[in-house]
Amino acid sequence: MLQIQNLSKDYNDAALLRDISFTVAAGEIVCVLGPSGTGKTTLLRIIAGLEQADAGRIVFEGNDLRNVPPHERGFGLMFQDLALFPHKNVFDNVAFGLRMKNVATREISVRVNESLELVGLDAKLFTQRDVNTLSGGEQQRVALARTLAPRPRLVMFDEPLGALDRILREDLGNELRALLKRLDMTALYVTHDQDEAFAIADRLIILNAGRIQQMGAPIEIYQDPANEFVARFVGLTNVLELRGLETGDGRLCARTDVGIFAPDKKRTESQDEFVLLRPRAAERIVEHSERAENVLRGKIVETFWRGGHQWFVLETRAGNFVFEWDDRIKLHQEISLELKPSEIQCLPGGNE
């Protein structure tokens, strides 16, 4: 449906977006995830037509959008700061897009009410409210209703939940996915928050320094991060620097400052620079391990609960590592941690 082809954009002579290509299928929710300042917003604005790319094409349903101004693209965009019209009340904000499409007055009021109910606002209570008097969450919902009311062909979200507190964010995030699916809308969603992204997306695009690092379903990315950056960004932080590769027993062994690790995955290549130890890699805690490889030695300095599991922090010579472990643990103990080879992986460096 939407095809982005080799999009590039410079900003102040520095590359902001480099050779971006991807597609969004009809009814799909694609989430662009990346740290701040990586050009996510610019990407959305280019697709919206609010900015021009230096190179590349945007094709929507087979039509090149180069010469189509924003108001004729039929896309929706929900801004990070919402950009509600301060001089219009809730009703007029939501009705705006419908009026621009010359929808009949009677139908407008029906559809405004519908849209408000859709985002969980009581139309009776809210239509006449001044938008400046609404709470943050209510403003968010009005902005969402405004974006969705004209039923855009593609709806884009620029960190729409950014300003909200965590609970509200999670609530709205979940609701939003359900809502988009219910309306069968095609959506492009930009955020720097991986939880939000994983919760909402059918497919993720990880962006860093203007380049796409990896594309795929959330599970694919989590299970097989393409590089060290993606791994760290999706929360897989147990990453060791690789000092050299050795071949023993027909397998690849990765040498690091704190021992040798031998993943059982095939993908171990010469450009790899890092070793990833997944949180679930912890297999056994012993005082002294007999193994020559896949052992990490250190001191347990902290335990905590998250997501229904117990986690511990292991302090080693190469830094702190976090593992999931649903058994009793003694703090402040020198231990050897034996790891599952299946949860170990070699990774290339980030794609700068």
Place this chain on the structure above:
Amino acid sequence: MNKVLTFLIIIVLAALAACQAATPTPIQPTAAPSTEPSPQGSPAELVVVTHDSFAVSEDVLKEFENANNVKVQILKSGDAGAALNKAILAGAANPLGDVFFGVDNTFLSRATKANLFEPYRAQGLDEIPAGYKRDTEFRLTPIDYGYVCLNYDKAWFKEKHLAPPQTLDDLTKAEYKSLLVVENPATSSPGLAFLFASISHFGADKYLDFWKALRANDVAISEGWEDAYYNKSTWSGKGDRPLVVSYATSPAAEVFFSDGKLTEPPTGNVLGDGACWIQIEFAGVFKNAKHPELARKFIDFMLSTKFQEDIPTQMFVYPVNPNAKLPDFYKFAEKPKAAAQLDDAVIDANRDAWIKAWTQAVLR
């Protein structure tokens, strides 16, 4: 949104409505029912360029218009100086109108040098005293004259048991300290006239001494006649100066504009030797005028007794035609026996230098 549009529409409509309402009745008598339709067809339009003080009675002008099948369009453009400057800027090739009225003798040379006017010997010029005919080539015809004089507050001097000054020399005396206000010759035409009077009286080499003495005697300077007369004079009720440079006819005008309340002017003139300056106003036919024949007729008309007798009440100056009768209230207007004069060429050669020297001596 609609209300915004409504707002704009209201503005436009209001403007249009005002336009309708404001379409002014033209000044010249349009074919009034009583007027017989002119056989020659639609009247020509004669444009008279003049200054803001120009005025003429409606019936007097109508007589000229009817006699010549013409509409007179009066184009005013600022005070006397501005009007002349405007005419000079527009240039001789492309005149602003047909007739110019309002060059005075202090600017005579500037006007003739600009070469704007066509020579014309008007009918009736022979009856005009030679003293008013300053342009030997007859490009500019004298129409009226007046005097710039010192007005004094009669009541004030009476109350102080002080005799009003008689001559310019008196003004530097101690008893008249802080009593005089004059206009700045750089910005005011009576101010300039008074400066010329002082130069005529004391001579080009001595007049600055007089002014320095006046400065020492605390003379006040106003930028214009309005300020001096209405803000600084004692008879305005606001000022503390009983001596003001004004016009010889001002006392008469005070009576005329008092709604019959005054039977005696509250002010008098200082008429002593050379204390007053004569201002003569001239009119001329523009070169390249659209209607030169009518323009010449208008000059004749301005010298006719009909127009000349209209001058005193309309413009508060004297007609140059000695046959013209003066209105009754002019008995309050006094004429000096001998007015100060300077040669026009001398004025033109020195005007700027004199003003600058005056500014240096009096203001800085």
Place this chain on the structure above:
Amino acid sequence: MRARISTLQSLISGLPLLFLALFYFYPLAAILAFSFFGNGALDLSGFREILVDPYYRNVLWFTTWQAAVSTILTILVALPAAYIFARFQFRGQTLVRALTTLPFLMPTIVVAPAFVALLGPRGILNYVATNLFVGAPTIQLVGTIWIIFLAHIFYNYTIVLRIVSTTWANLDPQLGNAARLLGAQRARVFFEITLPLLMPSILAAALLVFIFDFTSFGVILILGGARLATLEVEIYRTAANLFDLPLAAALSLAQIGFTFILILMYTRLQTRLAVTMRVRSQNMTKRTLKTWGEKILVAVNVAGMLLFLLAPLGVLLLQSLQTPNGLGLENYLRLNENTRGSVTFIPPTDALRNSLFFASITVALAVTLGLLAAYAITRTRRGGGWFDAFFLLPLATSAVTLGFGYILAFSRAPFDFRAAVWLVPVAHTLVALPLVIRSIVPLLHQIKPNVREAAAMLGANPTRVFREIDLPIVLRAVLVGAIFAFVISLGEFGATTLIVRPEWSTVPLAIYRLLGQPGLTNYGQAMALSTLLMVVSAAAIVLMERVRIGENVEF
């Protein structure tokens, strides 16, 4: 599509520029060319004279410092009122605000007598002083710098009040509250939060006031006395009386150049200070007076303001009632009497109608062009500052210079507009345009670009965005601009007298004519006409302020 947008945009910025080019730059170029090349060869003697004669340095210095001091004083005096009008809702507010505008439209020739009557040697001030303190010396204000300061504050008060209070009213009071929760003192809130946010509009007002004071003419000429001269006065003397055009042109260029540099500095500063912020509807930020303290604050301020601004106008009213036969309405009743049957007599009611007609046209022209220009200024990333500065130049240009330029430029082909009536509102628009633009630009700057983009994303084309977003938000400012345009047109004298045909004569012209002749009835009628002008204008302004747009949301 893109081509269409750029055509629209060039039209938007092109129309005001075209206006400026034809009615400002062209006549200016004409008079400069005439002045410097009048004798066939280039004559730059004027510049030499300016540089050599220390007198002109002194004039420039005096012009600058009196303008700077006047500006600062005006802002200090008007800021408290701007606060009160922005934050409180009280009865008679609209009327009071309308009254504060009146000084702006009064011709100096009328205001000067009023000031003299109040502050002159035999004025009320001295009457009170000598009666309270027996033997006190007469306070001589007339002819000193002090009366110039007072007159400048009197005239320009309303500029600061209107421009600053418009922005202040849109400031979110929550900002101040938030800062106070963080422990900031009231004073610190003002200096660290409110003032920086107000700065763009204060500067906008200050620039206008400065230019008005810098080019001050009538006030200096009449009240300042002959010994104080600004550049503008000097240009007038040189051009109109000495007819020394090379020197006058050099002085004019110096004045324009100096002001232009100043304007550029200002626009730089303005872009640095511009903060986009959330505009709040005034319903949210305004409140009624609650405590006695607030009531007293407002009452004292309004009373002081009215006393200062209206006392001189009150004197006019009083004097308009003085006739040769004592107090009465005769001056009013006999205004339309053509006692001498003069053909050039214009009944003052006709003059009033002409004035209102010109003022309405000026409002329509200035608001339309001003909106387009302000929009172009805020939307242009580069060159916006220059664009902005260009429109302020007419204010910085000596009226007599431009007037001469008009005669040269518009009395011959291809633009023979001699005696064209519409030239009058055009000239008025030239003066009003900068005020309209300055009123609107700060508010336009406050609109986040996001909000416009959001509208575009919802399907609004650029014209629609302007109509739906920009226009309603700046409407309040447009109204302020419209009122400025209205009063400028009503009070304008210099340009009108050079251009207008006698039958289209305006009220200020009629007042000048009356004051040009001796006699008590003339003076009384001039004052009556001034009073009439004030009353009609005040009514019109109140009416304009009454126009409410949108669902009770006022910006």
